[in-house]
Amino acid sequence: MKTAHYLAIVVAIATVSQGDIRGSNPPWWTCLCLHGSGINIRSSPCGPIIGTGSSGSCFRHASGKQTCFLTDDFRSHEYFSFHYGGRIGWTAGHLLKYGDNC
Numbered sequence: 001m002k003t004a005h006y007l008a009i010v011v012a013i014a015t016v017s018q019g020d021i022r023g024s025n026p027p028w029w030t031c032l033c034l035h036g037s038g039i040n041i042r043s044s045p046c047g048p049i050i051g052t053g054s055s056g057s058c059f060r061h062a063s064g065k066q067t068c069f070l071t072d073d074f075r076s077h078e079y080f081s082f083h084y085g086g087r088i089g090w091t092a093g094h095l096l097k098y099g100d101n102c
Contacts, residue, residue: 020035020097021098023078028062032096033096034055034056046068050084059089062082065079066090079093
């Protein structure tokens with residue numbers, strides 16, 4: 001039984017560290033960090049690109065969450081909003097992870 005508990009903890013930690021907050025509802029002001037390189041930051045879900053970022057860049061969640069269809073890859077993505085350089089930026093949840101260095 002103890003082995004199953006340890007395995008569950010390891011799987012949970014690996015999932016969080018790899019980054020992917022899709023399906024979650026983070027509270028306002030939660031620290032969200034980019035996970036990857038060359039990540040597009042948009043002015044709205046599936047909107048124009050206003051910047052790019054990489055792993056290590058963290059921002060405070062602005063409470064927005066919306067699903068949209070991105071024609072670049074013909075897939076539906078769940079986007080999350082965050083405070084980005086004095087405005088609101090949006091990035092797909094599979095490119096974000098929870099952080100603690102905001």
